[in-house]
Amino acid sequence: MKVFFPKKEAFGWTLTEAAADGAIPSDYSYAVVPPKKLIFPQEEIFFEFQQTADEGLQLRETLPELPPQVIVGVRPCDGRAVAALDQVFSGSFEDPYYWRRRRATILVGLACNTPPSNNCFCSSLEGSPSSEEGLDVLLTDLGDRYYVRGLTEKGKELIRAQSSLFSDPTEEEKKLRNKISQEGAQKIKRHLEAARELPPKLKTMFDSPFWEEAALSCIRCGICTYLCPTCHCFDINDETRALAPLKGRRVRTWDTCQFPDFTMHSSGHNPRPNKAARLRQRLLHKFLYFVELYDRFQCVGCGRCLDLCPVGIDIIEVLSKARNHGA
Amino acid sequence: MVSEDKLREEVKKLLQEGKIKYFIGYENGGPGWLARPAFIQQPEAVSRLIWSPGCVHNLTRFLQDEKRRRAREKNPDLRPVGLIVKGCDSRAINVLLQEKYIERKDVYLIGVSCELLGVVDEAKITRRLYPAKPLQVRFGAKETILVLTDQGEREIAASEVLADRCLECPANFPLVADIVLGEKINRPNPQPYQSIASFEAKSLEERWAFWQEQFSRCLRCYACRSVCPMCYCDECVADSIVYAVSADTTAEEKAQKVKWVERNPEPQENIFYHLVRAIHLAGRCVDCGECERVCPVGLPLRLLNKKLEKEAKALFGYEVGLDANSPPLISCFRDNDPQDFIR
Amino acid sequence: MEHNVYLPRIGQIVEVKEEVKGARPIKSFRVQLLDGPIFPFRCGQCAMLSVFGKGESMISISSSPLQTDYLQFSVLKMGRVTSALHEMEPGDLIGVRGPYGNGFPVEKWKGKNIVFIGGGIGLAPIWSVLQTTLLQRADYGELCLIYGARTSHDLVFRQELTDLKAQIPVHLSIDVAEPGWSEFVGFVPQNVLDKKPSAVNSIAVTCGPPIMIKFVIMALKDLGFEDSQIYTTVENKMKCGIGKCGRCNIGHHYVCKDGPVYSWAELKQLPQEY
Numbered sequence: 004m005k006v007f008f009p010k011k012e013a014f015g016w017t018l019t020e021a022a023a024d025g026a027i028p029s030d031y032s033y034a035v036v037p038p039k040k041l042i043f044p045q046e047e048i049f050f051e052f053q054q055t056a057d058e059g060l061q062l063r064e065t066l067p068e069l070p071p072q073v074i075v076g077v078r079p080c081d082g083r084a085v086a087a088l089d090q091v092f093s094g095s096f097e098d099p100y101y102w103r104r105r106r107a108t109i110l111v112g113l114a115c116n117t118p119p120s121n122n123c124f125c126s127s128l129e130g131s132p133s134s135e136e137g138l139d140v141l142l143t144d145l146g147d148r149y150y151v152r153g154l155t156e157k158g159k160e161l162i163r164a165q166s167s168l169f170s171d172p173t174e175e176e177k178k179l180r181n182k183i184s185q186e187g188a189q190k191i192k193r194h195l196e197a198a199r200e201l202p203p204k205l206k207t208m209f210d211s212p213f214w215e216e217a218a219l220s221c222i223r224c225g226i227c228t229y230l231c232p233t234c235h236c237f238d239i240n241d242e243t244r245a246l247a248p249l250k251g252r253r254v255r256t257w258d259t260c261q262f263p264d265f266t267m268h269s270s271g272h273n274p275r276p277n278k279a280a281r282l283r284q285r286l287l288h289k290f291l292y293f294v295e296l297y298d299r300f301q302c303v304g305c306g307r308c309l310d311l312c313p314v315g316i317d318i319i320e321v322l323s324k325a326r327n328h329g330a
Numbered sequence: 331m332v333s334e335d336k337l338r339e340e341v342k343k344l345l346q347e348g349k350i351k352y353f354i355g356y357e358n359g360g361p362g363w364l365a366r367p368a369f370i371q372q373p374e375a376v377s378r379l380i381w382s383p384g385c386v387h388n389l390t391r392f393l394q395d396e397k398r399r400r401a402r403e404k405n406p407d408l409r410p411v412g413l414i415v416k417g418c419d420s421r422a423i424n425v426l427l428q429e430k431y432i433e434r435k436d437v438y439l440i441g442v443s444c445e446l447l448g449v450v451d452e453a454k455i456t457r458r459l460y461p462a463k464p465l466q467v468r469f470g471a472k473e474t475i476l477v478l479t480d481q482g483e484r485e486i487a488a489s490e491v492l493a494d495r496c497l498e499c500p501a502n503f504p505l506v507a508d509i510v511l512g513e514k515i516n517r518p519n520p521q522p523y524q525s526i527a528s529f530e531a532k533s534l535e536e537r538w539a540f541w542q543e544q545f546s547r548c549l550r551c552y553a554c555r556s557v558c559p560m561c562y563c564d565e566c567v568a569d570s571i572v573y574a575v576s577a578d579t580t581a582e583e584k585a586q587k588v589k590w591v592e593r594n595p596e597p598q599e600n601i602f603y604h605l606v607r608a609i610h611l612a613g614r615c616v617d618c619g620e621c622e623r624v625c626p627v628g629l630p631l632r633l634l635n636k637k638l639e640k641e642a643k644a645l646f647g648y649e650v651g652l653d654a655n656s657p658p659l660i661s662c663f664r665d666n667d668p669q670d671f672i673r
Numbered sequence: 674m675e676h677n678v679y680l681p682r683i684g685q686i687v688e689v690k691e692e693v694k695g696a697r698p699i700k701s702f703r704v705q706l707l708d709g710p711i712f713p714f715r716c717g718q719c720a721m722l723s724v725f726g727k728g729e730s731m732i733s734i735s736s737s738p739l740q741t742d743y744l745q746f747s748v749l750k751m752g753r754v755t756s757a758l759h760e761m762e763p764g765d766l767i768g769v770r771g772p773y774g775n776g777f778p779v780e781k782w783k784g785k786n787i788v789f790i791g792g793g794i795g796l797a798p799i800w801s802v803l804q805t806t807l808l809q810r811a812d813y814g815e816l817c818l819i820y821g822a823r824t825s826h827d828l829v830f831r832q833e834l835t836d837l838k839a840q841i842p843v844h845l846s847i848d849v850a851e852p853g854w855s856e857f858v859g860f861v862p863q864n865v866l867d868k869k870p871s872a873v874n875s876i877a878v879t880c881g882p883p884i885m886i887k888f889v890i891m892a893l894k895d896l897g898f899e900d901s902q903i904y905t906t907v908e909n910k911m912k913c914g915i916g917k918c919g920r921c922n923i924g925h926h927y928v929c930k931d932g933p934v935y936s937w938a939e940l941k942q943l944p945q946e947y
Contacts, residue, residue, distance in 0.1 A: 014453075014628025030461075035626055036549070045549065046594045049679050052725040060725065060766045064680055095930070096678045096915040121361045121463055121480070193361060209944045220367040222391065223571075224553035226626055236919035239679075239912045242592050243726040251726050253679075256593045258918070262552075262571035266920060268910050269584065269752040271576040272883075274946050277402075278395075287944075292925035313557050313624035314387065315359040315366030580696070585756035 005069075007041060009034065009076040018074055027076050027144075032119035033305065037232035038074050038081050042104045043088060045229075047255040049100070049239070054249040065252075067103050073161070075111045080125045080303040082112050082137035084232030089137075090297045091235050100255070109157050112138035115187050122306030124319055127195040130303050132187035143180050150180040195319045197326065198290075198300065204326055205291045213328050214279040217321050220314040221261075221278045227308035227316075228259035228285070233301045236260055260284050290322065331469065332442050332512040338376040340440060340509065341412065345373040350412035350438050354392050356385040364452060364467050367392065381414075381442060381511075383475050384467045386449045386493065388618040389413045390422040390559040393432055397562075412438040416449070418495070420504035421616040421651025422559045427506075428658050429614075431562060441504025443512030446473055447488050448496025451623075455491045459484055494525050495619040495632065505652065526636045541601060547627040548600040550593070554621035554631055555607060560614045568606040569593060604634065612638040613659025616651045678915055681723045681768025683707045686761055687743060692829040698750045699794055699829050700759055701735070703743040704769060711744050715776030716801040717906060717934045721914045722746060722758065723768025730754040731911045731929065734772065735797040737804035744769070747797040747829060773914045774933050777802050777878065777904060786814035788870040790889050792861045792881025793822045796829050798906050798933075799880050807840060814875075819868060821846030821861040825854055844868050862888035865896070872897035878904045883947075890937055900938035907933050907940070907947055923947050 009027055010019040015035040051063045085105075092101040115123070115132035125131060135141050139158030143150040150172060153159035162169060172180070208214075228234040238258035243251040258265060261281050267273040275281050293301035302318075309317055337355070344350045357368035357378040364384025369392075370376055393411065400406040415423060420441060426432045447469065455464045455477060462479035470476045470485055477484045489497075496502075498521060503514045521527075532540065552571060555561045564574040569591040575584060590606070592599050615635040622631045642648045645668055648659045684704040693699040704722075705711065714720075719733045736745035750759045761767070779802060787806060791799045806813045818841060822828045825847050837843050846857040846864040857864045861881065870877070877898055879889045886905050893903050909921035909928045916930035924943040926932060935943075 012628065014626070046596065054725065054766075060683055062680065062683070062725075062768075064677060066677070091917060094916070096917070098679075098917060099677050100679070209946075219369045219395075220392070222553070222556040224556035224624070225549075225551035226553050226624070229549050229551045230626055235917070237913070237917075238593055239729070239918070240593055241723075241726050241728045242594070246726075249726055253725075254592070254594050255679075256595070257549075258593075258920070259551075260919065264571055264573040266910055267573050267575075268908070269575070269755075271573075271579065274909065280946070284946075287924075288919075288922070292922065295925040309360065311626045313553055313620070315363040317360040317363075320360055581750045581752055581756045584752035587753070 005072045007038075007072065007074045018076065026149075027113055027142075029144075031076060031113075033078050033081070033307075034076070035307070035311075036230065037084065037305070037307070038077050038110065039084065039088060039232050039235075041072060041074055042085065042108055043092075043101055043235060044104075045257045047100050049253040049255060051252045052241075052249070056248070066099055069104065069107050071107050071109060072104075073109045073111060075113075077110045077112045077138060078115060078119060078305070079112055079132060079134035079136075079138065079141070080123070080130055080305040081232045082110055083125075083130050083134055083303045084137070084305070085110065086137035087233045087293075087297070087299060087301055087303070088235055090299075109140070109161055110138045111140045111142065111158075111161075114141060114143040114184065116144055116183055117187065118191050120306040120310055122193055122309040122317075122319070123191055123304060124193045124195050124306065125304035126188055126191050127193075127198050127319075128300045128302055128304045129198075131184075132191070133184040143183055145176060145179050145183070148176075150176060193306075193319055195304070195322055198322075201322060201326055202291045202294045204328075205287055208325060208328065209283070209287075211328065213325060214283040217316075217324070218278040218282040221282060221316060222313055223261050223263060223278055223281065224313065225257075225259040225261055226311050226313065227318075228261055229257055230307045230311055232303060232305055232307070233289070234259070236265075260288070286318070286322065286325070331445070332381050334379070334381050336511055337381055337414075337440065337442075338379050340511075341370060341379060342373045342376045344412055344438065345370070345376070349409070351407050351409045353379075353412040354389045355379040355414045356381065356387070356389075358466065359384075361465060364450070364464065382467050383447060383450045383469055383488075383492075384452075385414075385416075386452075386619070386623060388419050388422060388557075388559055388620050390415065390419050390426065391557060391620070393426065393437065393559070394562045396436075397432070410436055410438040412440065415439050415441050415504050415507060416444060417501035417503050417505070418499065418616050418618045420506050421501055422618060423506050424651040424654040425560060425614050425616065425658075427654035428656065434654075439504070439507040439509075441507030441510040443504065443510060443514060444496070444499075444502040444517075445512055445515050446502075446517055447475075448492045448499060448502065450475060450488075450491045451493040454493075455486075458486060458491060493619055493623075495617050498522050498524050499617075500649075501651075506654065523636060523640050526633055526640065529633055530637075542597055544629055545600040545604065546597050548595060548604070548629060549627060550595045550600065550603065551626065553624040553626065554604075554629075557620045557624045558611070559618070560611055561607070567610075568603045569599075604629075604631070608634040608638060611635055613642045613646075613648055613650060615639060679770070679913070681721070681729075681770045684722075684744070684767050684769040686763050686765050686767065688763055689761070692747060692831070693827050695826060697827065698759060699747060699827075700750075701745055701747045701829075702758070702761075703736075703745050704767065705743050706769060707766075711741060712772060714738050714744075714772035716779055716805050717777040717798055718772035718774045719798075719914075719929075719933065720744065720746070720769050720771030720773065721911075722748075722754075723770070724754050724757040724761075725768060727757045728754045729768070729770070729912070729914075730758070731773070731914055733798035733801070733906070733933075735800040737801055737808060739805055739808045747794065747800070749794040770914060773929055775931060777934050779805060782806075782876050783812045784814060784874075786871070786873075786875040787816050788875060788877045789816070789818045789820075790861060790865060790877060790879040790881075791818070791820045792885040793827060794829065795879075795881030795885070796820055797880075799878055800830065802878060815841075817842040817844070817868075817870060819844045819846075819861065819864055819870070821848070821857070821864060823848050825851055860888070861885050862892045865889055865892040869896060872899075872902065876902055876904060880906050900941060901936050903937040905935060905937065905940070907935060909947055 007018040092098040289301040353370040359366040462481040466478040688703040690701040916927035921928040
């Protein structure tokens, strides 16, 4: 079993493979790189290929073999994000690489007593600082101990395996936990009002000049998408290691709709030839198309894209303006 | 002191008189952002413009967008773009002029002097004032920075929170500009290359181990390259995110493109990307510090560029961005250039 | 063990035919699968062909599903993968993943007249439907083909087209007059207006360069075709082929999975971003 625990680095927190020795530090905010990295890693080797004169063409599938992994300190927004990714990678074609990792993963969430970021807005998007969706266990920090809820069979089994460490909560503890949950939601500073009005409004705005203005300062890097806990776009490439005999592997890597050549045809034709079209795609995918497919937003309000955008593009501001555009 | 009112007045006049197409400056950012780039097209909108120690961005980066826009349009508006340049940014303009990426008439530059200060490092302010969260910054009276936090206003000594690059900056005053706001004050620079000093003391093995560890974190988001004014190549040799082809590009040309770097983020690919980029920036990087600032996983990229800057000076007496008319470092060879490496 | 959707089956090229030579060559490849019979599929579906070491390319299956000896792919040489494919010969091995996409609703078209309108390589996906309707001739009304290319050298399936003329009306065109060319000279949409196919109880199936499709649809509307009578296939850059990599979407549809076949009535509802 591997355990991933919050670790403080110079630039922020990470979920690092480490022994969990003690409580999660009280100044823990959120992991800069979301837990999706451990279930949908940035590099996944699909298979190796080899072609020799004697044995011909051979493909060696490299499905991930991994021990159970417990990720501790998952914020509820990131838990909901994993639930959204689960939808993407199932359906008529199940993705075996994703699901092997997903089934080996146990998500131990930590409720947010205070918003981890100035820019958190989970409550505007049907989430909350104590949301349980996607998680196996939810911890709430009561000050000197954790209030623990086993949510799934995997989570409950984890608790049962160490039952001597737990005791039934008292009425006082239950009340305190509810109080903390309520206060956590009240402390959220930023809100995206009337989010459910966005999908029908955005549907009318495809050809609007609004996107040109919104995308003026975008430098088309991959930060908003790579650090987003729900973004899942990927690339597949063959990497040749040797030519004769042919040896190599097929690799999946993260990709982003913000890179100019993401949708470029071999002929040079690009359905999204400028930043405005690409910003529009990102926001419409998250707040319209995903809703049309799965009846949920593809944004959990974690605030990372806001915190990390090099030029300060503010998704709450852009969407609020979109919602009121032309009114 | 640089007057924000004077700045707004100047820009308003330029827009009213139609002398510039639009203006690129800074405005207040959202919560948790000290400032951010602003594109001002209407004279009335100049009230958005600010000048504060949070104005860290190198706005010359957006000249790439302008150039690409002109290439796409049938009858492009050829009026200059107006923008604010700090000392470091003005050196970037000089490099772009040297390389003939832009012409002087393409830009109208409002220079601002950093006087005795500079811009702040947001991480330093956040650490210094924790648990209060910084929301906005202003220049204080005497080499101090006023910070508006979510728990009230604080005043701190600038030296504690200025960006590292400002502490070693040799060019706190714009070298090229149409007008300049603020006074020209010679700021002493007693310890240039301070930030690489401790790194240079490491052995080669220690340095290699350091970089292996650092680059294992790189996500190849390419924010460092995307934010750099000098990384303007349509296609980057090290894993391009732009594919410069047209309907006329033959299948053979496309088939023969070499992939020097794979898309995967394994350490050796990451190192290759960063080192190639650093070498391609030798003699061109003005240390605006943006690459390091924007990196979401805190890679110490300035170390690479600063080292090469130091080498360029030591080996060739070359300083970046001082003179738009001098030939670029890598494209000229002088008789007295060192040749001891040629055997 | 569940089948890995990303793992190709190994296919062997059994025949290579040069359709078009020159600067924009097209070759047809007939492929058999090494580990068993070819998979069942529907007209208009595609498969991801792998050239290991180069990558994958999504190519429509141009043979009919009623023909089970091989899968036929007609490939225009465009870039890295297709260039490598064009170097291959019978006996060479490639990867095949599929079938992907929604296919043409040929069952719904029984009893109707069908006008096939193609341009250049666009004839390839239409060929599958055309062959199928010919093999089930009694189930369909009148069939006709209107097909053109830049020059006579860019027309695909030349021999098959000559043979086809004996069975159904075939109206060919090239953009610019050539010595020896006696058929229509002009663009495909102009030929459509010239030949005036009837819209009564008819379906029109069109595929070709985007600009041609646009004008063909306009021509068909002029001739009285309703949006729901006009079908086309859309193309986009693809990688996974199964609607997960996020690349080929038009609105909330993934062209690889929910398309590539759309009626104009359906396509009009989606954002015009392709």
